[in-house]
Amino acid sequence: MSQQWMFPVGIFWGVMVLGLVGSGKPLTTFDLWLDRHDAPVTAQANALSPVIDCINRVDVPWRIAYERYQSPEKSAEPARDWMADKRDFSDVPFYQQDVCSAKISEKLNILDYDKPLAEMAERYVQALEQVTPLTLNISAYQKVRFSSASYASPADTAAQFQPRTEDYLRASTALRQHVESLDLEQRQAQLKLIEARLGKDIHWTLLAYMIQARDTLNLISEGVKTASLTPQALAKTTADLQRAWDARQPFIHVQFPEPERNKLPRELWWQIDEPSQRYLDALNRLHRDWQNKAEPQRLSADFYAVTRGYDSVLNHYNRLARAEY
Numbered sequence: 001m002s003q004q005w006m007f008p009v010g011i012f013w014g015v016m017v018l019g020l021v022g023s024g025k026p027l028t029t030f031d032l033w034l035d036r037h038d039a040p041v042t043a044q045a046n047a048l049s050p051v052i053d054c055i056n057r058v059d060v061p062w063r064i065a066y067e068r069y070q071s072p073e074k075s076a077e078p079a080r081d082w083m084a085d086k087r088d089f090s091d092v093p094f095y096q097q098d099v100c101s102a103k104i105s106e107k108l109n110i111l112d113y114d115k116p117l118a119e120m121a122e123r124y125v126q127a128l129e130q131v132t133p134l135t136l137n138i139s140a141y142q143k144v145r146f147s148s149a150s151y152a153s154p155a156d157t158a159a160q161f162q163p164r165t166e167d168y169l170r171a172s173t174a175l176r177q178h179v180e181s182l183d184l185e186q187r188q189a190q191l192k193l194i195e196a197r198l199g200k201d202i203h204w205t206l207l208a209y210m211i212q213a214r215d216t217l218n219l220i221s222e223g224v225k226t227a228s229l230t231p232q233a234l235a236k237t238t239a240d241l242q243r244a245w246d247a248r249q250p251f252i253h254v255q256f257p258e259p260e261r262n263k264l265p266r267e268l269w270w271q272i273d274e275p276s277q278r279y280l281d282a283l284n285r286l287h288r289d290w291q292n293k294a295e296p297q298r299l300s301a302d303f304y305a306v307t308r309g310y311d312s313v314l315n316h317y318n319r320l321a322r323a324e325y
Contacts, residue, residue, distance in 0.1 A: 042190075042193075043111060043113075044111070044113055044182075044186055045186045045190065046107060047107035047108045047110070047111045047113050048108070048113075048117075048179065048182060048183060048186065049107075050099065050103070050104040050105075050106075050107060051104050051105070051108070051117070051121050051175070051179055052179060052183060053099045053104075053318070054099050054100040054104050054121075054124075054125075055172075055175070055176060055179065056314055056315065056318050057099055057100075057318070058096050058099065058100045058128070059172050059176070060311050060314070060315070062135070063172075064308065064311065066165070096128065096132065100125060100128055101125065102122065102125050104121050104125065105117075105118040105119075105121040105122050108121070114178075114182065116178070117175075117178050117179070117182065120171070120174050120175045120178055121175060123171045123174075123175075124171040124172060124174075124175045126171075127164075127167050127168040127170075127171040127172070128168060128171075130164050130167065130168070131161070131164040131165060131167070131168045134160055134161045134164060135161075184211070184214070187207060187210075187211050188211070190207060191204065191207050191208060191211065194207065201251075201262075202248075202251040202262050202265045202266060202269075203261075203262075203265050205244075205247045205248055205251065206248070206265045206268055206269060208244055208247070209241075209244040209245055209247070209248070209276075210317065212240055212241050212244040213241060213244075213276075213279065213310060213313055213314075214310070215237070215240075216237045216238070216240070216241045216283070216310075217306070217307065217310045219233065219237050220234065220237065220283075220286075220303070220306060221307070224303060231287060231290050231291055234283070234286065234287050234290070235287055237283075238280070238283040238284060238287060241279075241280065241283070242280060245276060245280065248269050251265075251266060251269065252266055252269050252270065254266065264320075267320060268317060268320055268321060271316050271317065271319070271320045272313055272316050272317050274316075275309065275312040275313045275315075275316045276313050278309050278312065279306070279309035279310055279312070279313050281309075282302065282305040282306045282309040283306055283309075285302055285305070286299065286302035286303060286305075286306055289302055290302075
C-alpha cells in the first residue's frame with residue numbers, strides 16, 4: 001500500500017473500530033495491522049512494548065527495593081541521594097495492576113511473534129502475583145528512605161517471602177535476558193529506519209543516546225562480572241556516551257518554528273537531562289576512584305551508583321515516552 005493511501009485508509013478503519021474499543025483485542029489487532037504497513041520491526045516493537053513497560057515500571061523498582069531489603073545500610077550512603085526522587089519508585093502497586101497484567105503477552109500472541117517470550121511473560125506475571133501480597137507487607141517496598149528497624153515484618157510473611165522471591169527472580173531474570181536481546185535488535189533496526197527516512201535528526205540522536213546508555217551499562221556489568229573491565233575500556237565507553245549526549249545540542253535550543261513531530265523528542269531530551277548528568281557523573285566517579293586506587297568498598301558503591309543511574313535515566317524517559325508515543 002502506498003504512503004499516500006495510508007492516512008485515509010487509517011482514518012476509515014479508525015472510524016470502523018470505534019465501537020470495538022471495549023473489547024480490546026480487535027483494536028489491538030488493528031493497531032498491529034497499521035504497524036505492519038509501516039515496517040515489520042514497528043509491529044514487533046509494538047508487541048514487545050507492554051513487556052518492556054512492565055519490566056521498567058515494576059520489575060526495576062521491585063529489584064531496587066529488594067536490594068535495600070537485603071542490605072539496609074545501602075539506603076544511608078550519600079551516593080544514594082538520587083533515590084530521594086520519589087517519582088522514580090512510587091505507586092508501584094498501582095503500576096502493577098495497570099501494566100503487568102496477563103495482557104502483556106496479548107500482542108505477542110496476536111502477531112505470533114516469539115512464542116517463548118509470550119510464555120516467559122505469562123510465567124513472570126504469575127510469579128509476580130504470588131509474591132505481591134507478601135511484598136506489600138514489607139515496609140521496604142513502601143518507602144524511599146527508612147531505617148533498619150523498618151524492615152521488621154511478620155514471621156509468617158518472612159517465611160513465605162523468600163521461596164516466592166526466588167521463583168519471582170528466576171522468572172524475572174529469564175524474561176529480562178530474552179527481552180533485552182530482542183529489544184536491542186529492534187532499536188538498531190529502528191535507528192536505521194529513522195536515518196533512511198529522516199536522516200540523523202532529533203529522533204535519531206535521541207534513540208542513539210538511549211542505545212549507547214544501555215550499551216555502556218552492559219559493557220561495565222559484563223566486565224565486572226567476568227573481571228575483564230579495564231580503566232581504559234571504562235573511559236572509552238564513557239566518552240562514547242558523552243558524545244551521544246552532546247549530539248543533542250543542535251536540537252534542544254530551537255529559535256525558529258520547528259516541525260510538530262520534533263516537539264516530543266525535544267521534551268524527552270529535557271526530561272532525561274538531570275538523570276543523564278547523574279549517570280555520566282557516576283561513570284566518571286567510578287573511573288576516577290579506580291585510577292586513584294580506591295578501596296573495593298568505594299568502587300562497589302560507585303558501580304552501584306552507575307547501575308541505579310541508568311535505571312533513573314530509563315525511568316524518566318519512559319515516564320513521558322509511554323504517555324505520548
